[in-house]
Amino acid sequence: DAKTTQPNSMESNEEEPVHLPCNHSTISGTDYIHWYRQLPSQGPEYVIHGLTSNVNNRMASLAIAEDRKSSTLILHRATLRDAAVYYCILRGFYSGGGADGLTFGKGTHLIIQP
């Protein structure tokens, strides 16, 4: 599986934007970039995913480098409820009924200061 590298932790202030980086230099052409987060004592929660183009949804934006070897998750205005571990995961495409699980790395522990 292609691997991702994320900083162990990041700190930001409430109501400010947060940029969470992820490096994935061995990404293959068919790997999707997924982001999940896990709040304390909860199961992981889907945030966003993309292949090549930048993506926006109600939770966040995903900026993907042109060479796809890195990506950045952007939280536009962090709140205390965004404090969580954020995981960047590559998910491959399997045709013909194949299967792939999400393989979690260590993730980035995001701390939000009031």
Place this chain on the structure above:
Amino acid sequence: DTEVTQTPKHLVMGMTNKKSLKCEQHMGHRAMYWYKQKAKKPPELMFVYSYEKLSINESVPSRFSPECPNSSLLNLHLHALQPEDSALYLCASSQDSTGDTEAFFGQGTRLTVV
């Protein structure tokens, strides 16, 4: 309904007991997953079911036995566990197991083996 429901939420079992964890989803998803998560560690993939067939077994000991009776239900049968198997067990589902699908996670079953 975008929920993955896991029961029980907490389970304490002895090393000679047999118990089962249950996971249910009604989103029509055809891929389901079991993960194990130890404290302060990322989730580790255990099993993947795709269209009710076991697709991935990540070299999990045979004291863990998965079962997918139908497309909505996933069980994890536990027998002769060890104290080191104490962890949060997470279930997830996705429309299929290709890269372009998001996964939904349950809140987990916190298992303690005594």
